[in-house]
Amino acid sequence: MNTKEDEKWQALLALSGPTFAGDAEPPYGFVTATLARLRAENRQQEEFERIGWRALLASLGALAVAATVTLSVNLHDRGGDFEPGVNGAVQMESIQLS
Amino acid sequence: MDETLDVKGCLRRWKEGDESAAEELIRHLHPVISKIVRIHLPRRDDESDLVQEILMKTFSRLHQYKGDAPISHWVSRLALTTCLDRLRAQKIRPEIRHADLTPEDSDVFDAAWLTGSTPDGRDAIAARDLVDKILSSLSAEDRSLILMVDLEGRSLQEISETTGWSVSKIKMRLFRVRPQLRQMIQKLEKQK
Numbered sequence: 181m182n183t184k185e186d187e188k189w190q191a192l193l194a195l196s197g198p199t200f201a202g203d204a205e206p207p208y209g210f211v212t213a214t215l216a217r218l219r220a221e222n223r224q225q226e227e228f229e230r231i232g233w234r235a236l237l238a239s240l241g242a243l244a245v246a247a248t249v250t251l252s253v254n255l256h257d258r259g260g261d262f263e264p265g266v267n268g269a270v271q272m273e274s275i276q277l278s
Numbered sequence: 279m280d281e282t283l284d285v286k287g288c289l290r291r292w293k294e295g296d297e298s299a300a301e302e303l304i305r306h307l308h309p310v311i312s313k314i315v316r317i318h319l320p321r322r323d324d325e326s327d328l329v330q331e332i333l334m335k336t337f338s339r340l341h342q343y344k345g346d347a348p349i350s351h352w353v354s355r356l357a358l359t360t361c362l363d364r365l366r367a368q369k370i371r372p373e374i375r376h377a378d379l380t381p382e383d384s385d386v387f388d389a390a391w392l393t394g395s396t397p398d399g400r401d402a403i404a405a406r407d408l409v410d411k412i413l414s415s416l417s418a419e420d421r422s423l424i425l426m427v428d429l430e431g432r433s434l435q436e437i438s439e440t441t442g443w444s445v446s447k448i449k450m451r452l453f454r455v456r457p458q459l460r461q462m463i464q465k466l467e468k469q470k
Contacts, residue, residue, distance in 0.1 A: 192386070196402055198402045218333075
């Protein structure tokens with residue numbers, strides 16, 4: 181049910197109607213400016229992707245080097261039965277005193 | 279509207295790096311976005327910047343567009359969501375009083391409501407100013423809903439498709455906001 185207030189509201193909306201209409205054509209320079217912004221954002225996106233890939237590859241490389249070093253140290257240490265400090269003590273024990 | 283442009287072809291060309299396809303899409307979508315921005319955002323905001331922001335969002339999310347509905351529907355939803363976000367960021371103003379009206383607002387108030395005068399260009403701008411002032415005390419969602427129903431004459435189903443709100447939620451909102459609006463108008467009249 182429409183009240184007096186509803187009718188007044190509708191009248192006000194009808195009066196303001198033309199100000200709500202959109203533009204059929206973009207304003208002068210809008211398309212050029214939008215394309216330029218689109219281009220800039222695409223370039224930035226590509227740059228971020230490139231930086232991201234480089235960072236990922238660098239991290240993988242560092243990880244591989246660290247793994248290799250750890251593995252080689254580990255293999256090297258397996259040569260003795262004891263830890264380096266213990267090895268020293270064992271060697272001391274075996275010194276013959278004259 | 280979508281029939282006038284080969285949207286799928288444009289999207290394909292744009293993905294291949296053809297900038298003229300982007301230009302065609304911008305020209306095609308501009309009227310849709312500009313209309314939504316003009317309706318749902320008070321005039322003090324920079325309209326052109328917001329239209330451009332929505333277009334940027336559109337291009338960055340084009341890969342999500344499935345093509346099962348016209349692209350204008352998909353873009354309308356994106357535009358409305360962006361406008362609502364912008365409106366939410368603005369502080370809700372306290373309820374308008376007659377003393378807050380400019381002399382032009384006051385003239386329109388009398389002309390449109392009491393004498394029912396014929397609108398001319400000057401009246402339209404003042405009337406819009408008054409509409410914005412009245413709606414500024416409503417929440418972003420209520421403001422947009424009232425305009426979609428009362429100004430655009432959209433059905434509840436259409437509103438549901440654009441906003442993603444259920445029809446019952448829309449009915450509930452309308453049921454709650456209508457008396458609020460009536461009360462505001464009554465108060466303005468009494469304060470005259």
